Amino acid sequence: MTSSRSDITTSFSNKSTSNFSRNFVGNTALRMLKPEKLFRCLCLFAAFEAACLLDTGMLFPRESSSREVKELNGVWNFRADRSPDRNQGFDAAWYKSRLAETGPVIDMPVPASYNDITQDPTLRDFIGWVWYEREVVVPSRWIADKGTRVVIRVGSAHYYSVVWVNGVRVTEHKGGHLPFEAEIGALLRKDPTQPCRITIAVNNTLSLDTLPPGVIQHMTDHTKYPEGYFVQNIYFDFFNYAGIHRPVLLYTTPTAYVDDITVVTDFSDNTGLVKYKVSVQNAASATFKITLMDKGGHCIASSSEPSGVLKIVDVNLWWPYLMHENPGYLYSLEVVLLAAEGSASNDVYTLPVGIRTVDVTSTQFLINKKPFYFHGVNKHEDSDIRGKGLDWPLMVKDFNLLKWLGANSFRTSHYPYAEEILQMCDRHGIVVIDECPGVGIKDIRSFGNASLTHHLVVMDELVRRDKNHPSVVMWSVANEPAAEMPPADYYFKTLIKHTKELDPTRPVTFITDSNYARDKGAPYVDVICVNSYFSWYHDPGHPEVIPIQLNTQFENWYGKYQKPIIQSEYGADAVPGLHSDPPVMFTEEYQKLVLQSYHNVFDQKRKQYVIGELIWNFADFMTTQGIMRVVGNKKGVFSRQRQPKAAAFILKERRATTLHVTGGSVTEVTFLAVAIIKTVTRLTPHSGLREELNSDRSKGA
Ligand code: GCB
Numbered sequence: 001m002t003s004s005r006s007d008i009t010t011s012f013s014n015k016s017t018s019n020f021s022r023n024f025v026g027n028t029a030l031r032m033l034k035p036e037k038l039f040r041c042l043c044l045f046a047a048f049e050a051a052c053l054l055d056t057g058m059l060f061p062r063e064s065s066s067r068e069v070k071e072l073n074g075v076w077n078f079r080a081d082r083s084p085d086r087n088q089g090f091d092a093a094w095y096k097s098r099l100a101e102t103g104p105v106i107d108m109p110v111p112a113s114y115n116d117i118t119q120d121p122t123l124r125d126f127i128g129w130v131w132y133e134r135e136v137v138v139p140s141r142w143i144a145d146k147g148t149r150v151v152i153r154v155g156s157a158h159y160y161s162v163v164w165v166n167g168v169r170v171t172e173h174k175g176g177h178l179p180f181e182a183e184i185g186a187l188l189r190k191d192p193t194q195p196c197r198i199t200i201a202v203n204n205t206l207s208l209d210t211l212p213p214g215v216i217q218h219m220t221d222h223t224k225y226p227e228g229y230f231v232q233n234i235y236f237d238f239f240n241y242a243g244i245h246r247p248v249l250l251y252t253t254p255t256a257y258v259d260d261i262t263v264v265t266d267f268s269d270n271t272g273l274v275k276y277k278v279s280v281q282n283a284a285s286a287t288f289k290i291t292l293m294d295k296g297g298h299c300i301a302s303s304s305e306p307s308g309v310l311k312i313v314d315v316n317l318w319w320p321y322l323m324h325e326n327p328g329y330l331y332s333l334e335v336v337l338l339a340a341e342g343s344a345s346n347d348v349y350t351l352p353v354g355i356r357t358v359d360v361t362s363t364q365f366l367i368n369k370k371p372f373y374f375h376g377v378n379k380h381e382d383s384d385i386r387g388k389g390l391d392w393p394l395m396v397k398d399f400n401l402l403k404w405l406g407a408n409s410f411r412t413s414h415y416p417y418a419e420e421i422l423q424m425c426d427r428h429g430i431v432v433i434d435e436c437p438g439v440g441i442k443d444i445r446s447f448g449n450a451s452l453t454h455h456l457v458v459m460d461e462l463v464r465r466d467k468n469h470p471s472v473v474m475w476s477v478a479n480e481p482a483a484e485m486p487p488a489d490y491y492f493k494t495l496i497k498h499t500k501e502l503d504p505t506r507p508v509t510f511i512t513d514s515n516y517a518r519d520k521g522a523p524y525v526d527v528i529c530v531n532s533y534f535s536w537y538h539d540p541g542h543p544e545v546i547p548i549q550l551n552t553q554f555e556n557w558y559g560k561y562q563k564p565i566i567q568s569e570y571g572a573d574a575v576p577g578l579h580s581d582p583p584v585m586f587t588e589e590y591q592k593l594v595l596q597s598y599h600n601v602f603d604q605k606r607k608q609y610v611i612g613e614l615i616w617n618f619a620d621f622m623t624t625q626g627i628m629r630v631v632g633n634k635k636g637v638f639s640r641q642r643q644p645k646a647a648a649f650i651l652k653e654r655r656a657t658t659l660h661v662t663g664g665s666v667t668e669v670t671f672l673a674v675a676i677i678k679t680v681t682r683l684t685p686h687s688g689l690r691e692e693l694n695s696d697r698s699k700g701a
Contacts, residue, residue: 056260059258064350066253066348067253067347067349068142070139071247072136072248074109075109076107076132078105078106078107078114079099079103080126080131081131082122082128086127086203094131095131095164098197108132110132110248111248113241113242113386115242115387116385116386117385126204127204127216127230128203128205130204130242132200133197135196136196136197136198138188138196142185143185143189147345149253150184150252151184151253152165152170152171152181152248153248153250154173154244155179155246155247155390155418155419156244157173157202157243157244158177158240158241158388159176160173161180161202162201163200164199165188165197165199166188166194166196167197168187170187175461176415176437177416177417178416179419200244202242202243202244208445208446209446211437211454212234212236212414212437212438212441213443214232214440215233215443218230234440234624235439235441236439236440237623238380238621238633239387239622239624241382241388241622243387244389245387246389246390247390256280257347258349259279259280261278261468262276262277263276263351263468264276265353265354265356265470267315267357267368270313272316272317272355273311273355274301274333274355275307275309276333277306277307278290278307278335279306283340284340285340286337287304287337287338288335289302289304289334289336290302290308290310291333293332295316295330295331312331315355316331316355317329317368318356318470319368319429320372320408320429321403321408321428321429323429327428328471329354329355330354330427331355332352332353333352334350335349336348353468353470354469354470356368357369358507360526361564362609363564364564367473372408372611373606374614375612375655375658376407376408376409376410376612377407377410377615377617377618378411378568378615378618379410379412379417380619382619382621384640384641390418395418397642398619398642401618403428405655406654406656407655408429410430410614411432411433411476411614412432412433415439416462422471422472426469426470429471433473433474433529434469434472434474434475435475435476435477435511436459436476437458438479439478440479441481442481442482444485447485447491455477456494462475463475472506474507474526475509476509476510476529477492477496477499477509478492479511480513481521483510483512484520493524496525507527508526509525509529510525511529511530512530512531516556516557516560516561517556527566528557528564528566532549532550533569534546534549534550534570535594535597536573543583543594546594546601550597550598554601554605554610564609564611565610566611567610567614569615570594570598570613570615571635572590572594572595572635573585573586573591574586574645574646588646588647591647592647595615595647603658615637615651617637618636618638619637619640620634620638621633621640
């Protein structure tokens with residue numbers, strides 16, 4: 001541990017100081033604060049101002065006394081547009097009438113990827129527009145009451161979506177993994193006798209400026225390929241699942257409604273501070289009742305202002321799992337927008353709030369001012385049959401497995417996960433590095449203006465959606481981009497600056513596999529997150545090189561940047577049931593040995609500046625077919641069906657003995673016996689690995 005640690009702490013709740021005073025006029029909670037607390041609190045407000053660059057909210061739809069939710073999950077009608085240009089649906093206006101009237105339809109579950117639902121390989125690998133449709137009975141009171149807004153919301157669809165209601169286009173959205181919505185009340189009221197027919201067209205085509213990027217390659221040699229043959233090239237290592245992946249629902253609000261809430265939290269001694277801001281729509285003169293309740297439902301602070309600071313005496317902080325006996329403590333912030341005289345109803349929205357702080361020093365990651373070590377995993381939204389579709393049994397099983405493993409964190413590799421998952425993280429104290437879909441940015445053309453503009457919008461949408469989750473402690477703007485290319489400098493400088501402006505309360509990173517000396521994005525991140533696969537993609541079959549190569553990796557990165565480092569991926573494939581002693585690649589024994597060899601180095605370096613280890617991967621997952629993948633990527637410590645491999649027990653045991661050790665002292669560690677073969681015969685430079693690798697890997701993936 002270095003002595004300078006706390007000198008260079010970056011507090012992510014206290015960054016900017018401008019333009020705060022107008023928020024505080026008449027704010028009683030603030031007036032009650034002692035003077036020495038005032039500065040921190042005012043800063044907190046300024047940070048919050050910066051976080052409010054988006055003009056509409058995207059609150060998770062919750063039922064309340066003023067809001068109803070109607071889920072449209074179940075079986076929808078479905079047709080893939082197999083016309084050569086995939087445009088027949090638009091040319092023939094399939095949205096104008098029932099889908100079954102314009103051609104054959106099949107059953108398709110929502111939410112789910114469509115790829116693995118049928119026995120048809122052409123649908124599994126389909127590229128282009130697919131059409132979903134269903135009719136919904138809308139409660140007549142929603143229609144009769146003109147003071148009710150009716151909103152359609154799609155949790156996520158891959159990747160480009162257009163939505164029609166009764167043949168009228170109501171919204172479109174670029175990008176998967178994030179929600180979008182449209183108000184449809186007026187449309188439904190036009191002809192209340194009609195059923196509500198919802199048509200959603202979804203296109204999974206990826207291009208150089210989508211996230212993730214991809215390229216359509218047309219094969220024009222007719223001695224080799226049929227007429228019109230094309231493939232979608234992608235630069236990421238998971239199956240390009242498509243369809244409506246998260247719930248579609250209708251929800252209501254009163255006409256004047258709570259559009260967005262932002263909370264930023266802090267504490268001093270045992271007093272918690274919840275800085276909040278509420279924005280509303282259609283309310284000319286809004287009045288509020290704001291109540292913060294503890295777990296027992298008791299009011300502990302209140303206000304009548306749209307923004308302010310609530311003070312909580314004897315605060316229960318939000319703590320990560322295994323860092324406190326009572327992790328994941330959540331308060332409830334009930335926001336009531338009181339109805340104007342003569343208008344029908346109040347709007348009520350209740351937001352769970354966890355009070356915690358996040359800070360980064362040159363060697364530590366602090367949660368609530370205490371060192372936090374990421375004992376974590378990388379995951380995928382992936383499982384048999386439903387692909388990337390949200391699945392409650394799977395989610396709950398995964399949380400049980402995370403706890404069984406003793407994991408306190410995960411990264412949402414390589415895209416934002418469902419809000420329902422983040423809510424579970426909030427409740428269970430599982431810490432999240434929230435990653436946007438910036439994966440596979442490998443082509444220099446994907447650093448252009450169109451890409452950057454879209455990437456900024458995606459960060460807007462991600463921060464808007466996830467800003468209030470206490471579990472989210474850091475944003476990741478990309479995974480393994482070609483960060484050594486010249487345009488990466490401007491690209492990441494702009495992207496990271498923008499993300500920090502959106503949210504000055506959290507550190508920002510991206511995940512690198514570049515050479516430490518040539519990475520052009522690393523200067524802008526708060527935490528270095530580095531992936532490496534020593535003895536797998538490099539020196540395959542030689543785990544004896546891991547100690548020296550991993551040491552060199554850490555020393556190089558820390559030497560250049562003096563920023564804390566997370567090993568954001570490490571691992572090896574193991575086909576469940578394959579065994580060999582001495583270990584060979586693809587066996588469970590080899591996977592165990594690789595992990596153990598990495599862990600030995602982590603346990604040295606965590607005394608200095610390594611602040612976390614995220615295994616690749618939690619579970620096996622599906623990928624594109626290729627010579628490097630045996631029915632998917634097998635680096636899971638669980639199989640795709642969530643059964644443990646031998647490596648899972650290594651992690652479980654390790655975390656049982658080292659979990660409470662955070663950033664610096666490793667006094668409680670029981671080191672596991674690891675056979676390290678000392679003769680190092682094949683040393684290669686540890687970094688810049690992807691230059692060699694990419695050529696190998698692109699052959700397969
Ligand atoms: C990586 C990628 C991840 C891959 C993994 C692998 O570096 O970030 O998406 O799945 O390596 O197994 O090759």
